[in-house]
Amino acid sequence: MAAVVDFNGAVDLESLISERKQVSKGFSDFPRRFGSEREISRGHAVSVRLDVRQARLPPFLLMHGTADQAVPYQQSVNFCAQLKSAGDRCELYTIQDGIHGVIHWEENPAEHAYKAFVVNWLRTTLKFH
Template sequence: MRQTTQAAIALTVVLSCSAYAKESIVPDKTVTYKTLGDTKLKLHVFNPQGHKLTDKRPAIVFFFGGGWMGGTPRQFYQQAKGFAALGFVAMSADYRVIRKHKTTPFECVKDGKSAVRWIRQHAAELGIDPGRVVAAGGSAGGHVAACTGVIQGHEEDGENGDISTLPNAMILYNPVIDTTEKGYGISKVGRERKTEISPCHQVRGGVPPTLIFHGTADKTVPYENVVRFTKLMKEAGNSCSLVPFKDKNHGFFNGSFFRPKNGDADFNITMEKSISFLKELGFLDAE
């Protein structure tokens, strides 16, 4: 209640460019959520102040962007730190990428689902509520997050299928949402499989409540894609809200920690809108 309001007010101050030196945001710990041969995929974990394992906090996991080619969990450190300040156990996930692991977007989706499953499976160790898990991400990472909520199948063999990979909500930042010729990534998924992990083409009922941020001048991922996705989601009976950022290009949401030239104005707006969204869902106390 009042504590959440105070934390929200403090958030834009605490996470402003002047408040954090470039090297000063570091996770509280890292944990391995998936091992494939010599590859260990980790979650970079940010805990709320004074966190106890009995607290059953809401959780949020972020997936970085980079066209499935590369990227770093550091991209979402600023967001993760902000959500931890609000009472979340916040995580930024590593996942396999093309340059480093010689994989495809299909493996990225599998890793995203593995991360959600691992978080839920280890709820007691993390001190989180397995019924309040948010998947979030930007660009290709937004695609990974969206696929955890939309795409059926594409799960890693050998995992516990009794534990759901479906998040309870999604927050997507200029996400790749259409992998056909009308969107982004057809050269990486292949023409013969272009709709298989394309959220626009796989919308169904039962997709978690979704919040999308997207620049209307995005030259990488067409704004029209998220407009169409939002319409399809609503037609399927799902809750989906689109927040347009007028004349903004791709990556506008990155804060000053990851993109110093961006400043924090748009970052702060996305945080404020996310807080309102999560309050409506009961993930944060209302005022």
């Protein structure tokens, strides 16, 4: 894998579940695959939190809106900081007042700049011209 572009990604499922005290609809299949909701919420069955200290990771571009109610913006802030502290490359593109889901960003022409940013980031990161 040469690079990762993540849109509104939940990178710390354990934290996300503990904040909500339940598994959301988007993660409703996790109990069947990984254990009960109780096991998941205690972190015994699954933690999607990435341990960035185990291996070098490809460059990450995290795209996240500050008003995201589904996955807190702070998850991307924290994850990017973790990546950088481990010596990996990360850039966080912030959509001010953006909510969860790119489809919502499409509704506001002022937020369309992310498209060119992603293309330019990929060209630069992957050295395409």
